[in-house]
Amino acid sequence: MTTEVSGPEPAALEAMRADYARVAEKPPARLIDGLVLLAGLGTAISPWAAGFSRYGDVSMTNLISGLAVALVAAGLSAAYSRAHTIAWVVPVVGAWIIVTPFAVQQTDAMTPIVINNAIAGGVVCFLGLGSFALEVLAPRHPVG
Template sequence: MHTHPDIVEMRERYDRMAEQPTAQLTDGLMMVAGLYAAASAWIIGFADQMPLVMSNLICGVAIAVLGMALGSAYGRTHGLAFVAPLLGLWLIVSPWLVSGVTTTTSMIWSHIIAGAVVCVLGLLTTMMGTDRLNRTR
């Protein structure tokens, strides 16, 4: 790919797309959602459920780093945008799949809402790159 004759033009196109307010808002919200997911065990109050705490911490940090990477260098990281919806789905189902966890209503709702937000933002980020490319050709 690095030898493709239009690589500079493609990266410039992605960089222009990343400068749009919609892309900046989406990437910023994804970063905030990731930080919330990482800290949700202490915010909601299930810090005693260590397997789920570690799952949330790892997943949340990954989402926050992905949001930051997409916001700062979309032209180089757009290929990773598909990971965000997968991480959002993991957040939704993790209270039931992680063993040794006693679920509460607030814990479940926190995971469902945070996971849905990350899924939607990840899908928007993924579609922004493809829609932009399809319209400019």
């Protein structure tokens, strides 16, 4: 017993992958992916660079969020044609970075943490929206 799977033809899939590969090779895509990677790494080290590493909850959250952003950016840089569907994760994590101090940290030293996370989260969110826009605006071949 065999079943047919309906979906795009292999030629259409190859054409879509070629389109995404062309988008990934353009300088704006490389620039945005590189900046997203740097923003993620900057967020990851920010508790130690900005001097609030003694606040464990927010420090670990920044570290994990920053590394997640950096991993997504590395995936987009290395294999955009296969990883383009996860570009939406970066702005979501950027928004999480902004609200982290309020969600996980209750301390009297909130001002430096809030300022740091607002800047880092805003940059990650903005760059993530740019990366996501590249995915949305990529040329499409009709499927079928």
